Amino acid sequence: MHRKKTIEHVAIIMDGNRRWALKRNLKRTIGHKAGINNCIRILKNLDKLDFRINNISLYVFSTENWKRSISEINLLFNLIENYYSDLKETAKDENLKIKHLGSTKNLSLKLRNIIKDVVKTTENNNGTCINLGFNYGGRMEIIDAIKKNKLSTINNNIVSKNLYIPDLPDPDLIIRTGGEMRLSNFLLWQSAYSELYFTRVLWPNFKINLFNRMLCNYSNRNRKYGE
Secondary structure: OOOOEEEEEEEEEOOOHHHHHHHOOOOHHHHHHHHHHHHHHHHHOHHHOOEEEEEEEEEEEEHHHHHOOHHHHHHHHHHHHHHHHHHHHHHHHHOOEEEEOOOOOOOOHHHHHHHHHHHHHHOOOOOOEEEEEEEEOHHHHHHHHHHHOOOOOOOHHHHHOOOOOOOOOOOOEEEEOOOOOOOOOOOOOOOOOOEEEEOOOOHHHOOHHHHHHHHHHHHOOOOOOOO
16 A cells, blocks of 8 residues: 655645635625535545645634624634534544644633533544634734743744644645635744645635645645755
8 A cells, every 4th residue: 555645734724715605695604604514524535635644724713803793703603613513523533633723812711611622532533633723813823922931032942832832843835725825824933934835716615636736736846944
């Protein structure tokens, strides 16, 4: 049996849910739900990739998303609660480990407990680690890391070991769907030498075969790390 090549960390900015719904004259909530369903579908099909990925980080809800209307946020959070429930079952079936990548500030006690439960339930799984960027902002992560450090000295190592998930390797590849070509405050510290891949495909239409093609493209790149 052919042994799959390992990629340490792939991060995905899952963009385009609202535009997917708009194109179909549907409510935004339907777009968010389609995006969540697609996320679960991708995680259930990781074994179809030609690569083994040790870590996948998903941008679920950014600190900037709080600027959206209260009604949209409330609907989105209701979907996210169901998402974590579905994710818990998927993680059990697929041997995935779930980690929280973000802050718990401004989150309800109910939501914090839901997050804590899925993290605790999956902590002994040894398959791909899924890092959920929920209530995440790259600038806030750096500020929080500096605040955690009680020493007067600040350097790369000190900031890195005070990040939300200190042992998370820097992403090898960051994928953004939806056509926009920016990082939108995602993994700013960690992405210094990450390879980038932008696609116009909206997240609900993102399929496992496209994911595989992107990984193949990445594997043929020559990473120079500033050299």
